[in-house]
Amino acid sequence: MSILNPSPDKIGTEEEKAKWEKRKEGEADLKRRQDTLEAQRVLMNITKPKEEGGLGFESLQYFVECLFDSDRGNSFFNGYLTRFCNNHGAVIASAIFDRSEKAFQEYLHGPFGNRIQKEGEAIQKLCTRKPGTKKHELLENFSLERLQAEIENCAPTLWQILTKACEARDVNTRRSKELVFITMCAMISITRSQKANDFQIVVGLFLLGSGASKREMEVLAHAGLSVSYSSVIDHIKTLSQENHSIFQNVIKQLMCSVVWDNINFAFRVESQRLTSKNHFDSGTSASLVVQYDPETKQNAKHGIAPISMKLERTTSKPKVDKSTCESLLLPSGDQVQILEQCLQWQIKKIAIDHKPEFSHLKKHLPGCLRVDPIDVHTTEHFPLPAMHIDESSLDGTIEVFEKIMEHLRLTDDTLEKHGILFTDGDLLTDSLVDKMESARRNSSGAIKGMKAPVRRFGLFHCKMAGARMVVNEHWGRPNSKWPGGLWWEHTQLLKRTPISAGWQTKKAAPWKQSHELIHMSLAAHILDGFRIYCGQNDFNAWAKVSTAEEFDTVAQDVYNNLFTTTAYNKQCDTLKPDTVLKNNILYNRDALLYWLLVTSIKAGDIGRVVLVLRIWMVMMRTPKTMPRKLFLHNWLVNISGKANSFKEIDLLQEHQNFWLKVIYTAKGVNQSWEWLSMISVLEEPVRDLLEEGSRYANKKSAFAKYRSDDFIIEKAGFLSTGINSEAVEHADDDLDEESLHSGTSSTSRHETGPSSNTFLLH
Incomplete structure (x- = not known):
């Protein structure tokens, strides 16, 4: 280091350091000026004749064309030029476009425009369904995530342009830009071809399922976001026909059951006439359930359950002998013990769930005793066309059954091949089918003679009857001399609106409020029992430190003294019976049985369900020849295929009615049974679209999958390989004469390493 150019580390004052840096900047600027002039002289020599010492090219354009002629040039040099363009091509192109706006515009209208056009064609092809594609296949295969990945793959340039145009400083926005880009690309495709409308069809069906009006759909269709209203209706009709063929083919191959229920519609007419007035119509909706x-x-x-297994109808009274009564109706001693274990488990479960201080005992509570659980599986079901037939009469039930057979295209021969056909519904449906079998017992033919149907009453309506039984039996009276009762808990303690309940009322107790009241009341009674029998003054303090053994002991005492018929009889035998306590014991017993039924249905344990039904004396009139396990294991359905997700078949049909009445019913003059019959078979696919669309609501958590993590890695460390990465990146730019003639790359020298009144228990 010379005295004239000292090292910056040896410069003392800040003023000297500033002077030194300024001098270095001047020297660098001077060198850059000299290099620029030299580069310009070299460029001028390209077109200078060889006689004058130049290279003799006729023009700079010709020189550049020859330079990039990969067919006639040196293969090694072509590779070097490719690497050079990969590393510095963007910088050079940017310098040219900064110098000439005209060149930039010509590039946009030329090569770049051609690429964008090709990517537009690729998007059009992507959004155009193949010939013969069915509408239900389009809905089943539609996925915004997959569509995004496919668009990014086939149109990367266009996707990058959209991403760059919408780039903002705040990356943690609630809206997903990728979803907007998908919509923009879909709108581009439909402007190129009206057939590239897969995205718009799905959006149109979603709008129809969401209850959008015709005017709204037409506005969005003109904007390119949806297809027109008439197109949506055409697709609905096609989809309805496809679904008809689907469930008709299903019953030809698999054993199925049918469930139907009444559905009521109030038709409102704005301008009433003699033939067009406000009226109330009763109809029937049905579903086909694969067994x-x-x-x-x-x-x-x-062939699993042929019609011959169903005994001929000779009497309306059930034939119940002693053996049948013992095996099918009344619970045995072992079954009573199993039921008591389940009831005790239910008490423990409710106590732990409703008392936070018991949370440390959750890991010590095993699952409920399994009696006859249904395998966790996904139940396939298919809505059938709605029928303008009132099924509340015998003639109506006959017409409904024959209409269902017509929709399924079943004849006597095909029904004989199918075998037994389980029919599910509410208690009225069960009674009417029973009468229909009796009326047609001498008729010939599988359909006319009702040879195939085997009745199963709906467990949901049975559950509703059980809830009302508990509430009516233990409702109490305000003027009674005995305090307590559910009326007091409902109106005085919970301060809720009074409901109509009790055996003397003319109107049935509302099930939802009754169910909720039992849920809250039973939990309170159980926790109060734990408070009484824990033996401590401070229940909360004991609950926090109680062990599993202590908890089980107290739960056993609570059950034996407050939830059994034995406890009730013991209280009755005392000299001074406590009437309030006796009433509470009976209520606790009945409410606990009801809640065990509720949880058993949800868990899909049909064995526990039957145990409760036996206690309730609900007779199961299935003869010994009937496939008992097949009958029971299809009494509940599981639409999601998840554990603890079973529900009653008749509740499934009630849900179908809800969607049909609330979501899919038409408005105004379009409200008709023809429309309901067509749209009812489309509840599942259109409802799936609603579920898919609800995932993209405008809330922060909706687009979490589309946002990159914003975690900051602190102190991650640095792994040094001893190689200057920047030098390695630009090593290919250094080309010497020796490597040009030898045909070996200079990069080969650089190597990078892997751097109540029920059966008496007890």
Whole structure:
């Protein structure tokens, strides 16, 4: 280091350092000026004749064309030029476009425009369904995530342009830009071709399922976001026809059951006439449910339960002998013990769930005793066309059954091949089918003679009857001399609106409020029992430190003294019976049985359900020849295929009615049974669209999957490999004469390493 150019580390004052830096900047600027002039002289020599010492090219354009002629040039040099363009091509192109706006515009209208056009064609092809594609296949395969990935793959340039145009400083926005880009690309495709409308069809069906009006759909269609209203209706009709063929083919291959329920509509007419007035119509909705074979763990096939297994109808009274009564109706001693274990488990479960101080005992509570659980599986079901038939009469039930057979295209021969056909519904449906079988017992033919139907009453309506039974029996009276009762808990303690309940009322107790009241009241009674029998003054303090053994002991005492018929009889035998306590024991017993039924249905344990029904003396009139396990294991359905997600078949049909009445009903003059019959078979696919669309609501958590993590890695460290990465990146730019003639790359020298009144218990 010379005295004239000292090292910056040896410069003392800040003023000297500033002078030194300024001098270095001047020297660098001077060198850059000299290099620029030299580069310009070299460029001028390209077109200078060889006689004058130049290279003799006729023009700079010709020189550049020859330079990039990959067919006639040196293969090694072509590779070097490619690497040079990869590393510095963007910088050079930017310098050219900064110098000439005209060149930039010509590039946009030329090569770049051609690329964008090709990517537009690719998006058009992507959004155009193949010939012969069915509408239900389009809905089943539609996925915004997959569409985004496919668009990014086939149109990367266009996607990058959209991303850059919408780039903002705040990346944690609530709206997903990718979803907007997908919509923009779909709108581009439909402007190129009206057939590239897959995205718009799905949006149109979603709008129809969401209850959008015709005017709203037409506005969005003109904007390119949806297809027109008339197109949506055409697709709905096509989809309805496809679904008809689907469930008709299903029953030809698999054993199925049918469930139907009444559905009521109030038709409002704005301008009333003699033939057009406000009226109330009663109809019927139905569903086809594929049966599950518990033996093979698959869908049941034809022939498993032939019609011959159903005994001929000779009397309306059930034939119940002693053996049948003992095996099918009354619970045995072992079954009573199993039921008591389940009831005790239910008490523990409710106590732990409703008392936070018991949370440390959750890991010590095993699952409820399994009696006859249904395998967790996904139940396939298909809505059938709604019918303008009132099924509340015998003639109406006959017409409904024959209409269902017509929709399924079943004849006597095909029904004989199918075998037994389980029919599910509410208690009225069960009674009417029973009468219909009796009226047609001498008729010939599988359909006319009702040879195939086997009745199963709906467990949901049975559950509703059980809830009302508990509430009516233990409702109490305000003027009674005995305090307590559910009326007091409901109106005085919970301060809720009074409801009509009790055996003397003319109107049935509302099930939802009754169910909720039992849920809250039973939990309170159980916790109060734990408070009484824990033996401590401070219940909360004991609950926090109680062990599993102490908890089980207290739960046993609570059950034996407050939830059994034995406890009730013991209280009755005392000299001074406590009437209030006796009433509470009976209520606790009945409410606990009801809640065990509720949880057993949800868990899909049909064995526990039957145990409760036996206690309630609900007779199961299935003869010994009937496939009992097939009957029971299809009494509940599981639409999601998840554990603890079972529900009653008649509740499934009630849900179908809800969607049909609230979501899919038409408005105004379009409200008709023809429309309801067509749209009812489309509840599942259109409802799936609603579920898909609800995932993209405008809230922060909706687009979490589209946002990159914003975690900051602190102290991650640095792994040094001893190689200057920047030098390695630009090593290919250094080309010497020796490597040009030898045909070896200079990069080969650089190597990077892997751097109540029920059966008496007890």
